[in-house]
Amino acid sequence: MHNNINNKNSSSPSGVAGYSNTTATLALAKASFRSIMRSPSAVVFTLAFPLIFILVFGFLGGGGTRLDVGITPGSDVNNPVIYSMEKTGMIRLVKDKSKAEFDKLLEKGNVDAMIDVHRKVNSAAYSVNVVYTSASMDKGNILKSVFNNLFYDQKLKPSVAEIKESTIHGREYKTIDFILPGQLGFSLLSTGVFGTAFVFLSLRQTLVIKRFFATPVKRSSIVIGEGIARIGFALIGALFIILLGHFFFGFTLVHGALTVLNMIILATLGVIVFMGFGFIISGVAKNESMVPPISNIVTLPQFLLSGTFFSIEAFPSWLQPISRALPLTYLNDAMRKVAFEGAGLWDVKFQIMILLIWGIGIYAVAVKVFKWE
């Protein structure tokens, strides 16, 4: 009844010979890329979020310090002192308020100082009376030096020896030059972590991967195919952010296209490292609702502490070591050096090395905890 089954195991297999792992990998990459492009959350995290932040900070403009100075009621307003103050661009003069109102503002620190200017009797000189407030001591101090500068400059005090001042003409460091690399880093982080974690968890849970295993595809093809798509998407996002920042907000690219290329190379390294977190999370999470909280544990501290919005030098000294342990810190740092200082990749080798160390560590864990089924 059941015979004639000739064992082919000894002969060389004919079927496998024509099979191409590259074709399979590319088919997966194409499918995954299409899927990512149609996934609203991927587009929101990679592009919309960073762009909104860039837009907000981009329009906040050059930033800098603003000093509010109230003009004491009854003060002379048409004089060189007031004019020169207006010309600095730093000082915003507050006029037309009563003495009582000013006192309140001064008490709260809403104005940083009051100024009262009067022409001296029988003299061409002016008498300037400045009142600072303890509610705004730091700005008061800035004001003091601004006034000193102004008044010497105006030769309102001709008796003072001439002060020679010169400014080295440097590159203007704009808010966007700080914000954009940070947002770029954050975009790469969220694409790498959230995207990878969600995709592998859902492919596992919906048995898509199991169905793949019934085809001759190799596991490495699945990971590499997904990786190509994810990295490709992240880099397109990065390029978009860089170019938009450059052409609309004057983001500095010291060496132009070369700088962009260096940034893209750094971005590739960054997203590969961050994808490692995603692989780990997809293995650790029991279901899809566990992905966002675990991913946030990874991304939020880096979002806040890795110099995305503020320089980490601004953090209290006990917090700085934590900042300096996070991989995003080094990606951001390297990005800023490359973009604004025109550093080459070799100049940021230290940052690259730290990222590589993180990468090795993360993937060592990922290999242990990643689950196929």
Add this chain to the structure above:
Amino acid sequence: MQTNQAIIRVKNLVKKYDDFIAVQDLSFDVYENEIFGLLGPNGAGKTTTLEIIETLRDKTSGEIIVDGFSVDTHAQDIKQIIGVQLQAAGYYPNLNLIELIELFAGLYGADIKPMEMLEKVNLQDKAKAKYKALSGGQKQRFSITTTLINQPKIIFLDEPTTGLDPQARRNLWDLITEIRANGTTVVITTHYMDEAEQLCDRVAFVERGQIIALDTPDNLIDNLVNSGFERKKEVKKANLEDVFINLTGKEWRE
């Protein structure tokens, strides 16, 4: 079926999990170009057995030869010549049917025209639709299409008609019969005995990881009748499903 060539040979298959034995000492052959049914209650070990033959699961012991290839040493060769439909499997998210078939063509290294594949199962109108947007019957037909991409010698269908209405079920039977007519061997699991009776050349009853009966549906029924079994209710010339089909029509709706 004079010269029955075994295309699948399962010998003394055992699958143990930590605390229980899913399959114990299972042996059977599947002949070339037949429709072979694995029947039995939930948890009997049908799916486990199928997945071991499909190279998706390791066995504890035993021997399995699929078209001359051993699952132990030539899993890759087996994957090339089989098509697999999993119970409740999903498909890659956000892709339409054409794109899904392209993906599978790449995974199998098969050179096919996606639209022709869809035409085979009458889904050409749904080419741009997402899998999730399909009806139950359409989903199953699409699943079966994906098993045909590599022009397999054997396809495995795990409960393909569960949850379908009578029209969709009959439509799927026609499709399966057609696939067999084209020379493909079909291994199917089902809970519906009328389906097995209609569709399968031979069926194996699996219970607690063991085969308790294996024969053609006719022989199995005859044996039971010969042993003196009688239905409690007199058999009518039609059943309620015939009434249903008669009233609602054979035409299958999407």
